[in-house]
Amino acid sequence: MTTVDTAAALAAEAAVAPLDPAAAVRLRRKIDLHLMPLMMTFVDKTTLGQSAVLGIQKGAHLTQNQFNWLGTIFYLAYLVFQYPQNLALQYFPVAKWMALNIFLWSIILLCHAACHSFGALFAVRLLLGVCEGAITPGFLLVRPPDRGRASHTHQRATVLMNGFGIIFLGFIGFGLLHTKTHSFMPWQWLVVVTGLISLVTSVIFWFFFPDSPTTAWFLTPQERVMAVKRIEVNQTGVENKHFKREQFIETLKDPKTYLFAFFSALFNLVNSLTNQRQIIVSQFGFTPIQTTLIGCVDGVVEIVTIAVGTIIASRWVNGRVWTCIMFFCVNILGCILVTALPSHDKVGLLFAYWLTIFAFTPFTIFLSWVNVTTAGHTKKITTNAIVIAAYGVGNAVGPQMWQAKYQPRNDVPWGILGGAMCGSALILLTTRQYLAYQNKLRRMSQDSQDTFDNAYVSQVGANGQIEEKRIDKSFLDLTDRQNRDFIYQL
Numbered sequence: 001m002t003t004v005d006t007a008a009a010l011a012a013e014a015a016v017a018p019l020d021p022a023a024a025v026r027l028r029r030k031i032d033l034h035l036m037p038l039m040m041t042f043v044d045k046t047t048l049g050q051s052a053v054l055g056i057q058k059g060a061h062l063t064q065n066q067f068n069w070l071g072t073i074f075y076l077a078y079l080v081f082q083y084p085q086n087l088a089l090q091y092f093p094v095a096k097w098m099a100l101n102i103f104l105w106s107i108i109l110l111c112h113a114a115c116h117s118f119g120a121l122f123a124v125r126l127l128l129g130v131c132e133g134a135i136t137p138g139f140l141l142v143r144p145p146d147r148g149r150a151s152h153t154h155q156r157a158t159v160l161m162n163g164f165g166i167i168f169l170g171f172i173g174f175g176l177l178h179t180k181t182h183s184f185m186p187w188q189w190l191v192v193v194t195g196l197i198s199l200v201t202s203v204i205f206w207f208f209f210p211d212s213p214t215t216a217w218f219l220t221p222q223e224r225v226m227a228v229k230r231i232e233v234n235q236t237g238v239e240n241k242h243f244k245r246e247q248f249i250e251t252l253k254d255p256k257t258y259l260f261a262f263f264s265a266l267f268n269l270v271n272s273l274t275n276q277r278q279i280i281v282s283q284f285g286f287t288p289i290q291t292t293l294i295g296c297v298d299g300v301v302e303i304v305t306i307a308v309g310t311i312i313a314s315r316w317v318n319g320r321v322w323t324c325i326m327f328f329c330v331n332i333l334g335c336i337l338v339t340a341l342p343s344h345d346k347v348g349l350l351f352a353y354w355l356t357i358f359a360f361t362p363f364t365i366f367l368s369w370v371n372v373t374t375a376g377h378t379k380k381i382t383t384n385a386i387v388i389a390a391y392g393v394g395n396a397v398g399p400q401m402w403q404a405k406y407q408p409r410n411d412v413p414w415g416i417l418g419g420a421m422c423g424s425a426l427i428l429l430t431t432r433q434y435l436a437y438q439n440k441l442r443r444m445s446q447d448s449q450d451t452f453d454n455a456y457v458s459q460v461g462a463n464g465q466i467e468e469k470r471i472d473k474s475f476l477d478l479t480d481r482q483n484r485d486f487i488y489q490l
Helices: 006-013 021-051 064-080 082-091 094-114 118-132 135-142 149-176 186-208 221-232 245-253 255-267 270-283 288-315 320-340 346-372 377-401 411-444
Strands: 455-460 466-471
Touching: 021 064, 021 149, 021 186, 021 221, 021 270, 064 082, 064 118, 064 270, 064 377, 082 094, 082 135, 082 377, 094 118, 094 135, 094 186, 118 135, 135 377, 149 186, 149 288, 245 377, 255 346, 255 377, 255 411, 270 288, 270 346, 270 377, 270 411, 288 320, 288 346, 320 346, 320 411, 346 377, 346 411, 377 411
Parallel strands: none
Antiparallel strands: 455 466
């Protein structure tokens, strides 16, 4: 049977009692202990922003607008290569394909050190964008199956590793500003250091990152079954390598696909802060040395806000959207203050800027929401591709707001970001209302799904005979529309 996912055979092999909460927590912690350190691949995604205060503009003779284009071209390449990268993730082992892309990423990052012009940096940034196309979609595929529906939001705290990466780069940048190699600037040392880290990560990734819970080397056979069994209440399945045209078409006809995409594109204008943050802080009146250390606080703020936000969202039943709106309000306040405070109040401007970082929390919660409201492997692949493509659009457009003519106060970019966050909040509210309406229709429906309730998989028994074992319909690779028992979390 090719319509079931890879977990079906595993689930059919053993009968496992429902997990008690304590066992579920132990299993989740074990998974995190082995996988979260590998999320440090996020560390070199912020090297361009850190390089801004380490002399890349002077060393490569870049104008502010050329520096902005280095951020834009990365995401344009990322956008163009979304389809081939997602197609590869559909047909090749997820972890191995990600490891290959991280390896190529590290080599390209090391090549940055030899670039001394806009054209050369433009080329290597384009190639980085090609490799990046496999990373985020790969994480979205591997991470969600590890846990049940109740902890889908909490698991997105893996994005916290981005905050740790910012802290790490802040200290590295502080140290590199004290180097005395005049022919090799601090920003060049930065790409060498991060490139070597990525190179080591790619090797570790190849050998230790699993393609799914069914192949996780650090789980015992019994724990693998336990991990898979937790998906039964999730109804989202684990993995199925067969591309299903009907699921692809369903994704394109599903209104929530476009609501998710519109949110992803509009929201990610704010992600331009990743590359601009060091320039913004330095223009408040801080020295390069001070700016690198202040950058560490950026990471702390991101870690704390994401941790608090994901905990609130996971414990507040159907409170994902309301949690996001609370954090949007803080960001909007920051955008107002950073334009309203006087230029000489650099400490006040700095705190206002830190308030704008609260905006990163809603997207962390949103990524989890996309996966927990989408079922069917091909549909999930397609939905992720569309959402991540929209993410690429927002990230490509965002850097172009930070034109030299708006410096040093950048009133126009901050105004655009505040408006974008208001629009993003409205899209989330609209999506929530639509899914609540769909849930109401399902609860009122009396449609029978006996065909799906009595599904079997054929296996060779110990005696060599073909045996049929009943499997739960959550492993039939049904979409959220096909499975009428699927209730959307809000």
